[in-house]
Amino acid sequence: MGMMAKMRSLAPWFIVTVxxxxxxxxxxxxxxxxxxLGRRSNDIGKVNGEKISYQEFxxxxxxxxxxxxxxxxxxxxxxxxxxxRDQVWESIISQKLMEQKxxxxxxxxxxxxxxxxxxxxxxxxxVTQYFIDSTGRFNREAYDAAIRNPQNKTAILxxxxxxxxxxxxxxxxxxxxASAFVxxxxxxxxxxxxxxxxxxxxxxxxxxxxxxxxxNATEDxxxxxxxxxxxxxxxxxxRKIKYVLFKTGASHADTIAIKNNLSAIxxxxxxxxSGFKTFVEIYSEKPYxxxxxxxxxxxxxxxxxxxxxxxxxxxxxVLTNEGFILYKVNNSIDTKETLVKASHxxxxxxxxxxxxxxxxxxxxxFAKMAIEKSEDPGSGKNGxxxxxxxxxxxxxxxxxxxxxxxxxxxxxxxxxxxxxHIIRVEDKTNKKYVVESIVNKVVASPTTVDKIxxxxxxxxxxxxxxxxxxxxxxxxYQVVETPELLKAASSIPGLGSNRSLLLYTFDNDVDDVTxxxxxxxxxxxxxxxxxxxxxxxxxxxxKDNIKLLVTKEKKGEKELTIAKEIxxxxxxxxxxxxxxxxxxxxxxxxxxxxxxxxxxPNLGRDFAFSQKAYELPVNKVSEPFKGNRGSYIIxxxxxxxxxxxxxxxxxxxxxxxxxxxxxxxxxxxxxxxITKEAxxxxxxxxxxx
Numbered sequence: 001m002g003m004m005a006k007m008r009s010l011a012p013w014f015i016v017t018v019x020x021x022x023x024x025x026x027x028x029x030x031x032x033x034x035x036x037l038g039r040r041s042n043d044i045g046k047v048n049g050e051k052i053s054y055q056e057f058x059x060x061x062x063x064x065x066x067x068x069x070x071x072x073x074x075x076x077x078x079x080x081x082x083x084x085r086d087q088v089w090e091s092i093i094s095q096k097l098m099e100q101k102x103x104x105x106x107x108x109x110x111x112x113x114x115x116x117x118x119x120x121x122x123x124x125x126x127v128t129q130y131f132i133d134s135t136g137r138f139n140r141e142a143y144d145a146a147i148r149n150p151q152n153k154t155a156i157l158x159x160x161x162x163x164x165x166x167x168x169x170x171x172x173x174x175x176x177x178a179s180a181f182v183x184x185x186x187x188x189x190x191x192x193x194x195x196x197x198x199x200x201x202x203x204x205x206x207x208x209x210x211x212x213x214x215x216n217a218t219e220d221x222x223x224x225x226x227x228x229x230x231x232x233x234x235x236x237x238x239r240k241i242k243y244v245l246f247k248t249g250a251s252h253a254d255t256i257a258i259k260n261n262l263s264a265i266x267x268x269x270x271x272x273x274s275g276f277k278t279f280v281e282i283y284s285e286k287p288y289x290x291x292x293x294x295x296x297x298x299x300x301x302x303x304x305x306x307x308x309x310x311x312x313x314x315x316x317x318v319l320t321n322e323g324f325i326l327y328k329v330n331n332s333i334d335t336k337e338t339l340v341k342a343s344h345x346x347x348x349x350x351x352x353x354x355x356x357x358x359x360x361x362x363x364x365x366f367a368k369m370a371i372e373k374s375e376d377p378g379s380g381k382n383g384x385x386x387x388x389x390x391x392x393x394x395x396x397x398x399x400x401x402x403x404x405x406x407x408x409x410x411x412x413x414x415x416x417x418x419x420x421h422i423i424r425v426e427d428k429t430n431k432k433y434v435v436e437s438i439v440n441k442v443v444a445s446p447t448t449v450d451k452i453x454x455x456x457x458x459x460x461x462x463x464x465x466x467x468x469x470x471x472x473x474x475x476x477y478q479v480v481e482t483p484e485l486l487k488a489a490s491s492i493p494g495l496g497s498n499r500s501l502l503l504y505t506f507d508n509d510v511d512d513v514t515x516x517x518x519x520x521x522x523x524x525x526x527x528x529x530x531x532x533x534x535x536x537x538x539x540x541x542x543k544d545n546i547k548l549l550v551t552k553e554k555k556g557e558k559e560l561t562i563a564k565e566i567x568x569x570x571x572x573x574x575x576x577x578x579x580x581x582x583x584x585x586x587x588x589x590x591x592x593x594x595x596x597x598x599x600x601p602n603l604g605r606d607f608a609f610s611q612k613a614y615e616l617p618v619n620k621v622s623e624p625f626k627g628n629r630g631s632y633i634i635x636x637x638x639x640x641x642x643x644x645x646x647x648x649x650x651x652x653x654x655x656x657x658x659x660x661x662x663x664x665x666x667x668x669x670x671x672x673x674i675t676k677e678a679x680x681x682x683x684x685x686x687x688x689x
Contacts, residue, residue, distance in 0.1 A: 042054050042055070043683065044056075044057045044683055044684055044686075044687055045057075045089075045680065045681050045682045045683050045684065046679070046680070046681040047093055047096040047097060047100070047678055047679075047680055047681075048096075048097075048100060048678055048679050048680075049679065050096060050100065052092060052096065054687055056092075057088070057089070057092060057684075060088055060091070060092055061084075061085065061088050064084075064087075064088050064091075065084075078520075079520045082497045082498050082499060082500070082688075083490075083497055085499070085684070085688060086490075086499055089682070089684065093675065093678075093680060094671060094675070097671070097674050097675060097678060098169070098172060098671075101172060101674070102168050102171075102172055105172070105175060107168055107171045107172060107175070109164045109167045109168055109171075113167055114160050114163050114164055114167070117163050117166075117167065118147060118159070118160070118163060119144075119147070123143065124162070124163060124166065126162065127143075127159055128143060131143040131146070173663075173667055176666065176667050176670045177662075177663040177666050177667055179666070180659060180662040180663045180666050181659070181662075182655050182658045182659050182662065186658060187651055187654050187655050187658065188647070190654050190657075190658060191646075191647050191650060191651075191654060192596065192614065192642075193595060193596045193597040194595070194597065195595075195640065195643065195646070196595060196596070196614065196639065196640045196642075197593045197594070197595055197638075197639075197640045198591075198593070198594060198595070198610075198613045198614070198636055198638060198639045198640070199590065199591055199592065199593055199594075199636070199637050199638040199639075200590070200591050200613050200634045200635060200636045200637060201576055201588075201589070201590050201634065201635045201637055202588070202589055202590070202591065202603075202609075202632055202633065202634045202635075203563070203566060203576055203579045203586050203587070203588055203632065203633040203634075204586065204587040204588075204589070204627075204629060204630050204631075204632055205559045205560075205562045205563045205566065205583060205585075205586055205587075205624075205630050205631045205632075206559060206585070206587070206629060206630035207555055207558050207559050207562070207585075207630075209551055209552075209555055214554075214558075215551050215554045215555050215558065216551060217546070217547045217550035217551045217554070221550050222539075222543060222546050222547055222550060223539070225546050225549065225550050226539050226542070226546055230536055233536050233537040233542050234534075234535075234536055234537075235532075235534060235535060235536065235537050236486055236487070236488075236534050237487065237506070237531070237532065237533055237534045238484035238485060238486055238531075238532045239484070239485050239487075239505050239506060239528060239530065239531050239532070240481060240482055240483070240484055240485065240528075240529045240530040241481070241482050241485070241492075241501075241505055241514075241526040241527060241528055241529055242468065242469070242479050242480065242481045242482075242526065242527050242529045243479070243480055243481075243482070243495070243524050243525065243526035243527070244456075244459060244472055244477045244478065244479060244480075244524070244525050244526075245478075245480070245495070245519075245521065245522050245523075245524050246452050246453075246455055246456040246459075246516070246522045246523045246524070246525070247452070247521055247522040248444050248448070248449050248452050248521070248522040248523065249444060249522075250442045250443055250444045250445070250448065251444065251445075251448045253445075253448070254442065254443070254444055254445045254448055255319070255442050257445065258323070258324055258440050258442055259317050259319070259324055261440065262283075262316070262317040262324050262326050262438065262440050263317060265279060265283050265326065265438065266314060266316075266317070266326055269314070270314075276328045276436050277436065279438060280436060280437070280438050283438050283440070284437070284438040284439050284440070285323070285439050285440060285441055286437075286439045288436070289436075290330065290434060290435075290436050291434070291435055291436075291437075292333065292432050292433070292434050293432060293433055293434075293435060294337075294339060294388075294390070294432055295307060295339055295341075295388045295429055295431075295433070296339055296387065296388040296389060296390065298433070298435075299318070299320035299321065299322065299325065300320075300387055301318050301319060301320050302315060302316065302318040302320060302325060302327065303387070303388065305318060305327075306327060306329055306433055306435070307427075307429065307431075307433075309329045310329070311329060311330065311331055311332060312328075312329070312330070313328075313329050314326065314327065314328055314329075315327040315328075315329060317440075319442070322439055322441070323439055323440050323441035323442045324439070324440045324442065325437050325438070325439050325440075326437065326438040327435050327436070327437050328435065328436045328437070329433055329434070329435055330434040330435060330436065331433070331434040332431045332432070332433050332434070333431060333432045333433075333434065334430060334431060335430050335431065335432050336430070337390060337391075337430060338390075338391070338403065338428055338429070338430045339388045339389065339390050339428070339429050339430070340388065340389060340390075340402045340403055340425060340427075340428050341386075341387060341388045341425070341426040341427040341428070341429075342386050342389075342402045342405075342423055342424065342425050342426055343366065343367070343370065343379070343383065343384035343385045343386060343423070343424050343426060344370075344374075344376070344379065344384050344386060344398075344421045344422060344423045344424070345366070345369055345370045345373060345374045345380075345384050345421070345422040346374050346375045346376040346379075346380075346418060346419050346420070346421055347373060347374070347375060347413075347419060347420050347422070348375055348418075348419035348420065349419075349420070350413070350415075350420055352373075353413040353419075353420035353422060354413060356369060356373060356422060357410070357412055357413055357422050360410050360422065361410065366383070366384060366410065366424055367383030367384060367385075368383075369384075370382075370383050370384030371383060371384075375419060376418075384424075385426075388429075389402075391403060395416045395417065395418070397414055397415065397416045398414070398416055398421060398423070401414050401421075401423050402423060402425060405423060405425040406425065407425050407426065407427060407428060408424070408425070408426075409424070409425065410422065410423075410424050411423045411424070411425075452522065452523060453516060453523055456516035456523040456524075456525050457515075457516055459471065459472075459475065459477065459525050460513055460514070460515060460516060460525045462475075463513045463525065463527065464513045468511075468513055468527035469527075480494060481529060482494065482495075484530075484532060485502060485505065487502060487503075487506045489502060495519050495521070495524060496519050496520055496521070497519075498517050498518070498519055498524075498689075499684065499685075500517060500684055500685035500688045500689055501514065501517040501524065501526065501685065501689075503682055503683075503684060503685040504517075504685040505526070505528055507685070508528055509528065509531075510528050510529070510530065510531055511527060511528065511529075512527065512528050513525065513526070513527050514526045514527070514528075515689060516689065517685075517689045518689055556626055556630075556631070559626070559630050559631040560624055560625075560626055560631045562582070562583050562586075562631070563624030563631035563632070563633055564624050565582050565583070566578075566579045566582045566583055566586060566624070566633060567621070567623065567624050567633055568582075569581060569582040570621070570633075571621075572621055574621070576588050576633075576635070579633075589602065590637070591603065593638075594610065594613075595610070596610045596611065596613075596614050598610075603627075603628075603629065604628065604629075605628075606627045606628045606629070608625055608626060608627045608628070608632075609627045609628075609632060609634065612625055612632075612634060613634060613636050613639075616634070616635075616636050617636070618636050618637065618638070618639050619635060619636070619637065620635065620636070621633065621634075621635045622634045622635070
């Protein structure tokens with residue numbers, strides 16, 4: 001049943017319902033109708049019970065958009081707005097949490113503190129930027145005069161509030177970071193990480209997993225590992241949805257309208273003396289440029305039209321992948337480079353290629369045969385056409401045949417690594433074309449988008465009445481089910497980003513039908529199809545992964561046992577070459593220079609290896625230890641001596657750098673922690689779809 005037919009079948013019910021609501025409205029007109037029917041809250045969310053109004057969020061969103069526009073001169077694209085709103089939401093959450101902590105810790109700022117900042121030697125850059133003279137220097141006299149001018153009272157109050165917030169943030173940061181400190185050992189280690197270089201001999205023991213059946217994980221070992229490490233297999237609540245996508249593509253009418261509009265522009269161009277560039281700057285969706293192009297650089301649909309046009313002629317509007325294009329051909333230039341336009345039929349069997357060649361010579365249609373027999377799917381569906389190409393773009397044998405061949409002649413099959421090719425050269429040129437163009441993309445009109453949106457809303461209405469999948473089947477809409485979705489996910493597989501739909505999904509129940517949510521590709525109406533509570537992943541689901549981990553663990557233990565046997569063989573200061581007597585597969589090598597903070601040549605990054613080398617005296621053989629690639633025994637043969645003079649010079653700067661890093665990490669982690677602990681209500685899906 002069609003959408004409109006289905007709506008007509010519900011018309012009597014609709015009339016009765018609307019009539020009933022009208023009577024109800026009249027009865028309640030003197031009372032609070034919103035109390036009877038309910039009213040959506042104006043709160044877009046809450047942080048620990050503190051409300052965030054829609055207006056507050058919208059104002060912050062606008063300020064951030066204005067800032068973005070000033071920074072790079074570009075508006076936020078509609079396709080990125082959902083992600084942008086997420087960033088603004090996270091910002092306002094952080095801001096609210098910090099304000100709450102400032103109140104909790106009873107942090108205050110006195111007028112004296114504010115005055116000291118504004119009148120001190122280093123006023124805030126946010127203010128001083130307006131007092132930079134022509135030489136680029138801060139004009140202190142002008143700044144002081146402006147600060148003391150009574151006429152600037154309103155502006156000064158705003159500045160004082162900004163400074164107050166800045167000082168409060170600094171006090172909060174200082175309070176959080178009070179526990180940060182750097183030890184002398186940490187400073188020394190950082191110095192060594194950057195300055196100490198080492199070389200080492202090593203013995204590496206690796207055992208292939210497939211070489212020993214005793215390494216295989218048993219069922220009991222898998223179960224024991226699962227029991228002992230169950231917390232590693234926690235899973236969050238997940239949900240699945242089934243959805244119908246209403247694509248917002250341009251309609252046939254939209255395409256015709258865009259073509260007709262560009263044709264009308266051409267008519268104006270032909271009678272207007274202002275020049276084609278003026279029309280490009282007004283009507284084109286791409287900036288003006290005058291381009292010198294090879295034929296292969298022109299969209300396929302326009303190539304022959306440009307080639308066959310006269311200088312000064314207009315070509316188009318032509319529908320291409322970019323949209324409709326109207327060209328003005330300003331000139332054609334002879335060049336030394338030749339391009340070829342060719343078609344081919346690829347057949348991998350030589351005998352079949354020869355049969356096809358004879359049929360073509362007898363008059364068979366080349367394009368039809370390419371569609372039916374060519375084993376090159378790309379060109380085959382286009383009648384064998386490869387378009388225009390230059391020398392060196394094809395394999396050598398094909399290249400030679402195409403550039404040496406005569407136009408229009410069907411060549412006998414030639415062999416390449418891909419099979420046998422029957423080639424027909426369609427044309428050749430050594431010209432480039434100087435063109436200007438107006439480009440109009442083919443996009444859905446507002447009328448088309450409205451129609452699609454209405455279809456999505458109609459489907460939602462019917463799906464709520466008659467069932468999601470039943471309605472989709474009746475209207476011949478495709479239903480797609482997602483994999484399991486996490487609430488914190490940034491996007492939905494197959495659709496893209498829309499946090500509002502995810503939030504709606506986690507705020508409602510199975511079989512609930514969503515309103516229409518906007519995605520880059522169109523509008524989506526969904527139904528919550530499955531809810532999986534938080535808990536632990538079942539053993540069967542993680543069994544293969546655990547089996548691999550247990551096997552790897554057993555492999556590591558065996559490698560370490562072999563390494564211990566080797567150590568017993570070679571002794572404390574023995575010959576590494578004796579290792580192969582204990583284990584013939586042992587790898588013996590020597591590193592080139594490495595440090596604890598970098599990669600080890602030929603071995604990669606391995607903290608265990610570099611740490612052991614750092615701790616080990618020169619020429620001392622280590623005890624066996626596990627590394628990333630297997631078990632090692634090493635002997636450091638060179639190590640940079642400690643430079644006490646350089647250390648004393650760098651010590652303070654290293655301390656400052658490490659302390660700043662610790663403070664930054666500590667504050668960031670604190671913010672993450674209080675965000676996790678906070679009671680955050682996110683109702684954005686009620687306002688943004």
